[in-house]
Amino acid sequence: SQQGEEDPQALSIQEGENATMNCSYKTSINNLQWYRQNSGRGLVHLILIRSNEREKHSGRLRVTLDTSKKSSSLLITASRAADTASYFCATDAQSGGYQKVTFGTGTKLQVIP
Amino acid sequence: NAGVMQNPRHLVRRRGQEARLRCSPMKGHSHVYWYRQLPEEGLKFMVYLQKENIIDESGMPKERFSAEFPKEGPSILRIQQVVRGDSAAYFCASSSQGPEAFFGQGTRLTVV
Numbered sequence: 001s002q003q004g005e006e007d008p009q010a011l012s013i014q015e016g017e018n019a020t021m022n023c024s025y026k027t028s029i030n031n032l033q034w035y036r037q038n039s040g041r042g043l044v045h046l047i048l049i050r051s052n053e054r055e056k057h058s059g060r061l062r063v064t065l066d067t068s069k070k071s072s073s074l075l076i077t078a079s080r081a082a083d084t085a086s087y088f089c090a091t092d093a094q095s096g097g098y099q100k101v102t103f104g105t106g107t108k109l110q111v112i113p
Numbered sequence: 114n115a116g117v118m119q120n121p122r123h124l125v126r127r128r129g130q131e132a133r134l135r136c137s138p139m140k141g142h143s144h145v146y147w148y149r150q151l152p153e154e155g156l157k158f159m160v161y162l163q164k165e166n167i168i169d170e171s172g173m174p175k176e177r178f179s180a181e182f183p184k185e186g187p188s189i190l191r192i193q194q195v196v197r198g199d200s201a202a203y204f205c206a207s208s209s210q211g212p213e214a215f216f217g218q219g220t221r222l223t224v225v
Binding site: 030033035041042045048088090100101102105106 | 155156169212214217218219
């Protein structure tokens with residue numbers, strides 16, 4: 001598996017439900033970020049969690065990080081139709097003397113009104 | 114402060130032509146990343162540049178692809194002699210010293 005691999009690949013839920021997406025990675029990281037991409041658009045930064053943090057909140061988003069398991073989860077509470085998008089995790093780590101950001105393949109979320 | 118600007122948004126090229134994709138990073142950002150995204154897939158790292166330097170081009174094909182980030186002006190991703198397999202969305206991201214990257218809206222290249 002590649003650095004930054006999300007699961008599930010696709011998720012379909014009803015509006016109002018919670019959506020949970022997971023990300024696993026292989027090497028040690030400095031930070032982990034989650035991005036959203038609406039169809040045909042660029043990526044929008046959602047939240048960053050540092051390697052020494054375990055949980056972070058931002059509005060309806062909750063991110064957890066377990067460095068021992070090399071995994072992170074993104075929880076979107078009380079989902080809305082507008083949350084329909086692809087969600088990517090991105091890890092940055094030292095690579096050859098600089099910070100390299102690597103993206104996963106994404107989870108495609110569909111929120112049904 | 115404008116965001117990351119990419120142009121053109123859409124580019125159609127015939128096989129064998131050259132494609133030039135431009136990316137103007139956010140003001141004050143000196144780090145630029147280029148990514149390629151095929152339909153229904155994630156982002157694939159291509160190249161990381163700082164002003165006038167290529168730091169990591171491990172994700173970029175050795176032939177036909179090149180990138181630059183001159184002291185003045187935008188970063189350019191250049192694809193020579195395009196083939197159908199080059200059709201994809203190409204995203205540019207910029208950052209300053211921190212890890213957070215800001216993305217442009219992408220250039221959608223179609224090779225016919």
